[in-house]
Amino acid sequence: MSLNSFKRALWLYLINTGSCNGCDIEIVAALTPRYDVERFGIVLVGSPRHADVLLVTGPVSQQMAPRLKRVYEQIPDPKVVLQVGSCGMEGGVFYESYNLVGPVDQIIPVDVYVPGCPPRPEAVIEGVVKAWVKLEKAAEQRIT
Amino acid sequence: MATLEFGLDFWDPIVCVIAFLVLIAVAYLLRSRGQKKYKKGTVQTQIFLSGEEPPDVEQRHIKAHNIYWGFFQALKGYYDPTIKAHTGIINDYIIWFAAIAAITAVILFIVG
Numbered sequence: 001m002s003l004n005s006f007k008r009a010l011w012l013y014l015i016n017t018g019s020c021n022g023c024d025i026e027i028v029a030a031l032t033p034r035y036d037v038e039r040f041g042i043v044l045v046g047s048p049r050h051a052d053v054l055l056v057t058g059p060v061s062q063q064m065a066p067r068l069k070r071v072y073e074q075i076p077d078p079k080v081v082l083q084v085g086s087c088g089m090e091g092g093v094f095y096e097s098y099n100l101v102g103p104v105d106q107i108i109p110v111d112v113y114v115p116g117c118p119p120r121p122e123a124v125i126e127g128v129v130k131a132w133v134k135l136e137k138a139a140e141q142r143i144t
Numbered sequence: 145m146a147t148l149e150f151g152l153d154f155w156d157p158i159v160c161v162i163a164f165l166v167l168i169a170v171a172y173l174l175r176s177r178g179q180k181k182y183k184k185g186t187v188q189t190q191i192f193l194s195g196e197e198p199p200d201v202e203q204r205h206i207k208a209h210n211i212y213w214g215f216f217q218a219l220k221g222y223y224d225p226t227i228k229a230h231t232g233i234i235n236d237y238i239i240w241f242a243a244i245a246a247i248t249a250v251i252l253f254i255v256g
Contacts, residue, residue, distance in 0.1 A: 015195070047192045050179070067195030074188055076181040 005139035006052075009041025010132050012082075013051035013075070017068050017104070019058030020093070022118035023085035027055060030121040030128075042128060048074040053131045056110075059087040059094045060102030072108040078138035080131040083110045084124060086117045093117070 016024055030037050031044065045051050048071045060068060072081065081104075086092040088104040104110055111134050114127035147156040182188040191198050198204070216223055229240070 049182070049188065049192055064195075070187060070197070071192075071195045073186065074190070074192060076179055076188055077183075 004136070005142075006132070006136045009043060010053060010128070010135070011043050011045045011051050012053040012055050012128070013045055013048045013071070014055040014057070015048075015068060015071050017056060017058035017064040017088070017102070018061035018094070018100070019085060019087065023057035023116075026118045026121050027057070027084060027124055030124050035121050035125065037125060037128070048072075049076065051075050052079060052135055053128070054079065054081045054108075056081060056083045056088055056104050056108075057085050058102075059091050059097070059100050060104055060107055062099050062101050065101045065107050068104075068107050078135055078142070080111045080134045080138075081108060082112045082114065082127050082131045084114045084119060084127065086115050089113060089115060 014024065014027060027044075029035065044055075048054065052075075054072060054075055056068065058064070072079075083089065083104045087094050088102060090103060091097070091100060094100055101107065112127050112130045114123050116123055119127075147154050229236075
């Protein structure tokens with residue numbers, strides 16, 4: 001699929017909502033020379049206000065839920081949420097923990113799920129591509 | 145307006161004004177290409193503070209008093225009672241004045 005409407009680089013903001021850091025390491029691995037997604041313009045940014053995609057890792061602890069909501073709301077539209085890792089879907093190794101309010105899709109709407117504990121960088125990249133396609137469709141709808 | 149010559153260098157107000165206008169135009173061009181889709185009046189236009197609600201503008205400023213933290217900390221024994229004595233009530237100051245004046249008068253009377 002060619003990108004005709006969403007013509008700029010894809011900027012992502014990563015938020016860890018209580019993850020063990022495994023998924024975060026795999027995401028960072030996608031930026032290393034082996035995969036080097038930055039050559040496609042896929043960049044991690046330091047503020048959600050600059051981002052198009054929100055990458056969420058972790059099962060969402062009580063403390064992180066309001067922060068996650070706020071970060072989601074700070075991203076300008078159109079935006080896509082990419083949830084990375086099993087614990088954000090059903091708790092994973094943190095299942096039934098006393099301080100969880102997740103999964104992620106009970107706090108904010110999720111567009112793309114990347115399962116795995118942790119998922120490999122290839123899976124994360126495929127999720128990002130799916131998120132990009134969603135943004136392209138959203139941009140197309142805005143233009144037409 | 146004349147151009148000032150400094151050997152190999154020069155200064156001309158017209159050149160300065162033109163350079164300033166060019167920089168303003170470049171800054172405006174960069175700014176106009178920025179994100180315009182922020183919804184006004186929502187959290188999207190607020191500063192990002194790692195997901196925290198930003199405090200009021202007054203609370204965000206670092207007070208000049210902080211610069212003297214070490215100074216006040218070192219002289220805590222002196223400042224704590226002194227600051228307590230400065231109540232801001234004029235009656236207290238008059239009492240202090242009267243008391244110190246009386247003590248001084250007694251000392252002067254004894255010493256002669």
